[in-house]
Every structure is written in structure tokens, then in C-alpha cells.
Amino acid sequence: MFLTRRHLLAAGTALPFLSVTGVLRAAEPDLSQLRDLTTGAVPIGATEYAGRLTRAQALMKANGLGAILIESGSSMTYFTGVRWGRSERLTAVVIPVEGRPCIVTPFFEEPSVRQTLAIPADVRVWQEDQDPLRTVAGFLTDRRLGTRPIGIEETVRFFAVEALAAALPRARLTSANPVVRGCRMVKTPAEIALMQVATDVTIAAYRWTHPRVEAGMTGAEIGALMNAATRKLGGSPEFALALIGPAAALPHGSREVIRVSDGQVVLMDCGCTVLGYQSDVSRTWVHGIATPEQRKVWDTVARGQQIAFAAAKIGAPAGSVDDAVRRYYEGAGYGPGYRLPGLSHRTGHGIGMDGHEPVNFVHGEATPLAAGMCFSDEPGLYLPGKFGVRLEDCFHMTPTGPKWFSEPPRSLDAPV
Numbered sequence: 001m002f003l004t005r006r007h008l009l010a011a012g013t014a015l016p017f018l019s020v021t022g023v024l025r026a027a028e029p030d031l032s033q034l035r036d037l038t039t040g041a042v043p044i045g046a047t048e049y050a051g052r053l054t055r056a057q058a059l060m061k062a063n064g065l066g067a068i069l070i071e072s073g074s075s076m077t078y079f080t081g082v083r084w085g086r087s088e089r090l091t092a093v094v095i096p097v098e099g100r101p102c103i104v105t106p107f108f109e110e111p112s113v114r115q116t117l118a119i120p121a122d123v124r125v126w127q128e129d130q131d132p133l134r135t136v137a138g139f140l141t142d143r144r145l146g147t148r149p150i151g152i153e154e155t156v157r158f159f160a161v162e163a164l165a166a167a168l169p170r171a172r173l174t175s176a177n178p179v180v181r182g183c184r185m186v187k188t189p190a191e192i193a194l195m196q197v198a199t200d201v202t203i204a205a206y207r208w209t210h211p212r213v214e215a216g217m218t219g220a221e222i223g224a225l226m227n228a229a230t231r232k233l234g235g236s237p238e239f240a241l242a243l244i245g246p247a248a249a250l251p252h253g254s255r256e257v258i259r260v261s262d263g264q265v266v267l268m269d270c271g272c273t274v275l276g277y278q279s280d281v282s283r284t285w286v287h288g289i290a291t292p293e294q295r296k297v298w299d300t301v302a303r304g305q306q307i308a309f310a311a312a313k314i315g316a317p318a319g320s321v322d323d324a325v326r327r328y329y330e331g332a333g334y335g336p337g338y339r340l341p342g343l344s345h346r347t348g349h350g351i352g353m354d355g356h357e358p359v360n361f362v363h364g365e366a367t368p369l370a371a372g373m374c375f376s377d378e379p380g381l382y383l384p385g386k387f388g389v390r391l392e393d394c395f396h397m398t399p400t401g402p403k404w405f406s407e408p409p410r411s412l413d414a415p416v
Helices: 005-014 046-062 074-080 107-114 132-142 158-167 177-184 189-212 219-232 245-249 292-311 318-331
Strands: 067-071 092-096 102-106 122-126 150-152 173-175 236-244 264-274 281-287 348-350 357-361 374-377 381-383 387-389 393-398 401-404
Touching: 046 067, 046 074, 046 092, 046 177, 067 074, 067 158, 067 177, 074 092, 074 177, 092 132, 102 107, 102 132, 107 122, 122 132, 132 158, 150 158, 150 177, 158 173, 177 357, 189 219, 189 264, 189 281, 189 393, 219 236, 219 264, 236 245, 245 264, 245 381, 245 387, 264 387, 281 292, 292 318, 292 374, 292 381, 292 387, 318 357
Parallel strands: 067 150, 102 122, 150 173
Antiparallel strands: 067 092, 092 102, 236 264, 264 281, 348 357, 348 374, 374 393, 381 387, 393 401
């Protein structure tokens, strides 16, 4: 996983929550009423992994590729089950157009890498004084693929691409996006089921957290409550961002410490992982009595979210969803385009094993929507120096249109 600004800003949520006077509130909140919602979640199985490999190899044939190279990370996990972090020591998978894939990893890491390997695969190791890309090249040469086009997954680091080009000077290195995106962008029922469980956990954690937010709390303290509830409910917290007052006008927040007080907006953006699949849900409310302006902005965002949902039609370009929301916002006096006050970020992003995946609901994105694609729907509005409102729920595309993972809130008075 790559750390984002949202992850870094949310890192403070692990702190113990303190009162205004600095007295410890509760190192361990009472979570006794919460139960694990993940006990029925079904991990990705052998049949699913086999289907992924079959699909990838069919796409390689269709796109004239001899193989694809993927470094450790979510795409490697997707195709092989191997869960491994990135370091200066390369661990990668080579998937050939035919036959078994090959895992390339340091000699001393092989036993650990095999612990999560979920598919039949060759494993080739390299020693500390060797070039791992020479090992990759050796596998490709042995499979008679050393002169074929090789697809490079989009997050593979430059040093690996450069070294492979040197090791296979006759091979053409190109993008593996038609294969990797072609597989990962369309989720199966098994994947969607895990994303539904993750979303259920996040919604339940919100419902537990919201009534426990008190005047004087900081964003870190609120996030700590959310993370504690998420863990008890069976999820692995990914982020729990809580923005208060003018900090909510900055989509990913501020380092300034602001405490909850009457009349202030509280904007939360939270997600968790269940068996490798993520949720992403945002909620906004006002602590105390809301002003007419706050209500108007909240209602406008709620309407924008519904407009995005209605615009997400099978075959429509992904960018048209963003365009539909901006037309509405501009008619309401916001923008134009991505200008403030208004919606300064895209309307939504793909989601699955990663919190942000291709493709996005952003102007100009031409990828047509298809059944199985999953997206966030989060058309916030931000008023610099005042407050911001973001409502975010995710949906997946079905053959007849989008279906929510979580139902959006109906009013500012019932925000979760």
C-alpha cells in the first residue's frame, strides 16, 4: 500500500483521546455492544484465482503480449495471493501468455513468500550479489518470450524497468494496463461480497461513533473512536479522517488542531479492509444547531450525489458522471469547473483492493462504464475559511445500472 496524504493525516487517530483539560477520557472505550460482522466473509478461493489467470492470459493474447511483469503489491496479490511489501529487494511475478507464472524473490525470502502463494507457480530466487531482473529475463528466455512484447504493470518502479530493458534488449517493454486493468476493474461477485462486508463494518462503526462525539474533542480523538469500533466489528482500519469547522473546507484536512464546538461542521472520511477489499464512506454533520447556509450546502451535496448515481449508466463514459455533477453545481452558483467555492476534486474514484483504483469520475475520462466496476460517489462542496461538506458512498455497476454498497443519508438531521 502506498501512503497518501489522507493516511498520513489520519495517523494521529491512534492517539489516546483526551479531554479539553488533558484528562484521559478512556484508553479503552466500551465496545461491548458491537459484534464481529465479518465472520461470514468468504476469502478469495482457488477457482477465483484460476479464473483471473485465464482472463489475464486471454487479454495478453488479444493485445499481442508475451508476458506481464508485476511487482509486489495489490496487483501481485490479486493474481497470486502473495502478500508482500516493497523494498529495495525486488519481489515480482511474471505471468506468461501461456503456462504457469513465476515468482521472483530473494533467496532468503522464499519460504515467507510461499506462505501466501495461492496458485501453482514456479519460484526463482536471486542472491544478494545478483541482479533480480536477470532472473526475470532468464525465465522469459527459457519460455521463449525474450523477444516478445512484455507488459509492465503501471506501478513497477523505474529501476526494474531499466534493468529488464538492459537484460532483454530485443524485447519491447510496454504497458500492461490492458491486461491488469482489464481484469481488476471488473469485480466478480466474490469481490463485491467482500466490499459489501467492509462497507457494512464502516457504516456500523459510524453509527456507534456519531452519538459519542462531544464538544471539545479533536479530530484525532474522534478518529480513534471510529478505529476502535471498526476493529471490534472485524475490519482492519485503513483511515479515519475527522475534520472540524474550517478544516473541513480542505478535502484532506489540516495539521491545525481544532476542537468540536456548537455550530461546527464535522466531516469524517473513513474506510477499512476485510480480507483484502476496502470500503470508503464519508459523512458530514453539524454539532449542535446548523445554520441555513450549512443546511443548504449539505442538501446541495446530497442532490449532487444522487445526480452522479443517476448519470452512471452502462456504456456511459466515466467522465460524464463528473460532468453531470458540475453542471448542477454551476447552476447553483459554485465553480465553475474545479474552482472554489465548489467541488475541487473529482466526483469519485475506482475502488476494490486499493482505496483508489482506476478509473475515476473525472472530466475527460472516456472509459465506458461496465457491469462489475466499483466507484466512490463523493461530490463534496468546499467553502474556504468556512466549512466543507462531503457525502461519500460507493456503488457497483450491475447490468441495469449502479447499486449502492451503502445508502446515502437522507438529511442533515439523520447524517449516519
